[in-house]
Amino acid sequence: MFWKALIVGLIGVFAMFDSRLLGRENFEQPLIVSTLVGLALGDPAKGLMVGATLQLVSMGIVAVGAATPPDMVLGSVVASAFAILSNTSAQAALTVALPVAVLGQMIGIVVRMLFSSFNQLANKAIDAGKFKKARSYHIVYGPIIYALLYFVPIFLAIFLGTNAVSSFVKLIPAWLTNGLTLASKILPAYGFALLMSTMIDKKNAVYLFLGFFIAAYGKMSVISVAIFAVILVVILNKFMSGNDNNNTQPSSSDSLDDLEEL
């Protein structure tokens, strides 16, 4: 069991590094994670089944802005190991995956808060001229902390047995899970507000509402609104350069004036 726990733990670390070190290539998706766990534990067919089931559940979860979605990496690693080792169905694995994913989400929130304090440390290191040290907060400490925080729970879960995990997860009360779910919806609102605050002013605020209402009333996806936005910008740009041509004044100052009116 020690070696199995070790291998599954390392798969978990690799899957988590996908979004940290590899730009989120989707190795972290349940279908991939569960298949890897299945291969490692000698039951790839079961891994595939669990992976497909979990993948369907997590398809809707999109990581964006400040969102920390339920952590399907931790969820799918533990759940697929659980399904294979205790020989239960893919559906039973799902009931383990979601609470564990919420547990992972809590770990994620704590880590992201911890790293906020690294900012001050890195800035101090820069002031002292210790550039290598400043960089190491990002590229050395970050991965090490993540690796430990993922490896240890997964290793313990597999090593101590999945019964221990499910009874621990049952201890988490429903109000806490529901509350954290609501919190995880409010956090992206903060992320969007942060993004907004870097660009918005009184003149261009109207475009935020344009995008919002197109999506809210038209039930359109973000990518379709982005396409409309690009088209609108092409039109605005034509309009602005059209003005330049009609005027006899030098065009460079005009195009700037037009921009002020945006």
Added chain:
Amino acid sequence: MAEQKHTDKRLRHKFSQFFWRAWAIQTSWNYESQMNMGFMYGMAPTIDEIYGENPDTPEKLQKKKDAYHRHMAFFNCTPQLTSFVLGLSSAMEEEYAANPDTFDPESINSVKTSLMGPLSGIGDSFFQGTIKIIAFGLGINMAQQGNLFGPILAMIISIIPSAIVTYWGGKWGYLQGKKNIQKLISNGTINRIMSLMNVIGLMVIGAMIATMIGITTPIKFGKSFVLQTTLDSIFPQMLPLAFTFGMFYLIKKKVNTAWIMVICIVGGILLSVLGIFN
């Protein structure tokens, strides 16, 4: 000829650094400034190259510190498109080092800021939306039939566009930046591009508020009055918009990030327990 070869090799090394450091931008993702340390790490080779590993004069050292601090500013963008921003910013840093009197270093951060909104809006929905859905839609289908090629296919579909966009983004950003940045800044085109970019960025953020938050209220009185239905009849997705502007207000009031985090988490739990929102 030898000179040319040396430059090519240097450039290729630079592009591969943009590539890997863009992918590795999230290891220190934090609530306060998000990917800022990752961006600083991505810019480090360029800054070190300009001012030297160990700057020999105090002025150089100060400039190097300023440059490092400059790239510790708030940043958040899809990693695949970040390489483009890294390339462009590196070209601008080099431009600034070459013409310190005419080039305003502040413009580097304003270009970054104006790019990250539109790029992350488009990039997240492209990679985390479109590509992921295609890759795993096909992958799940094959996996359910017990075909091990399902996950492999999903990874192939995921990695190829991601790698191409990341590599060419960095290369294109750097080369275009080298060629055009001075021209763009001097004739005011960059201001125009920036405000047009803001239009796209804000529309995309508006759409994200409407589609990706999904806060609702379970409040109802009796059988006939369901608050959510009433809210929807005024306009849909009112609560997500209200929450976003609430957060925006807190940011404008310069409330400390740690406090906002506490408000989000404790507030979320309280509001959920009291049955006001879910």
